[in-house]
Amino acid sequence: xxxxxxILLVSLLGYHLGQAQTTKDKVHSFVSMKNPPKFxxxxxxxxxxxxxxxxxx
Numbered sequence: 001x002x003x004x005x006x007i008l009l010v011s012l013l014g015y016h017l018g019q020a021q022t023t024k025d026k027v028h029s030f031v032s033m034k035n036p037p038k039f040x041x042x043x044x045x046x047x048x049x050x051x052x053x054x055x056x057x
Contacts, residue, residue, distance in 0.1 A: 039046035 039049070
């Protein structure tokens, strides 16, 4: 019973979050940004950082 309730809750929450946010006939898209965040130093520094800091088990 708990599994069914959890699945229902997650499904409803996912459906609700998937809907577009509207305010007075204006649709807000949260998928794209005008100024997305960027890693300081560019993508090359980002990949270098990942290579040095990711630890796999």
